[in-house]
Amino acid sequence: MEDYQKIKLEIPEDVAQQMEQRRILIEDLQRVIQHAEASGDRLFHPPSGHYKAAYAPFKVTFWVEYTPVGEGYAVHSAYAHRMEVLGP
Helix, strand or coil: CCHHHHCEEECCHHHHHHHHHHCCCHHHHHHHHHHHHHHCCCEEECCCCEEEEEECCCCCEEEEEEEEECCEEEEEEEEEECCCCCCC
16 A cells, blocks of 8 residues: 555545546545645645645646645545646
8 A cells, every 4th residue: 555545535525526527536635635745835725724735646737625634634625637837
């Protein structure tokens, strides 16, 4: 089992349905969160307390909005698109 696969996610039914429609896998979200937490490459929105992070393991960038909860993470939204995010 890969390290990212050990990440526990709480995914509400409406988000799970969106993921299915958008063909986003749980593993995709786990990879994003693992990358964000290990690298610190994430944005924090103080009013909501949510983090937003992106990760592009291939030619698709996956985005996840999440919060740490207990031993895992609550997923608030997820989407993906084909673009490259360039740094400064």
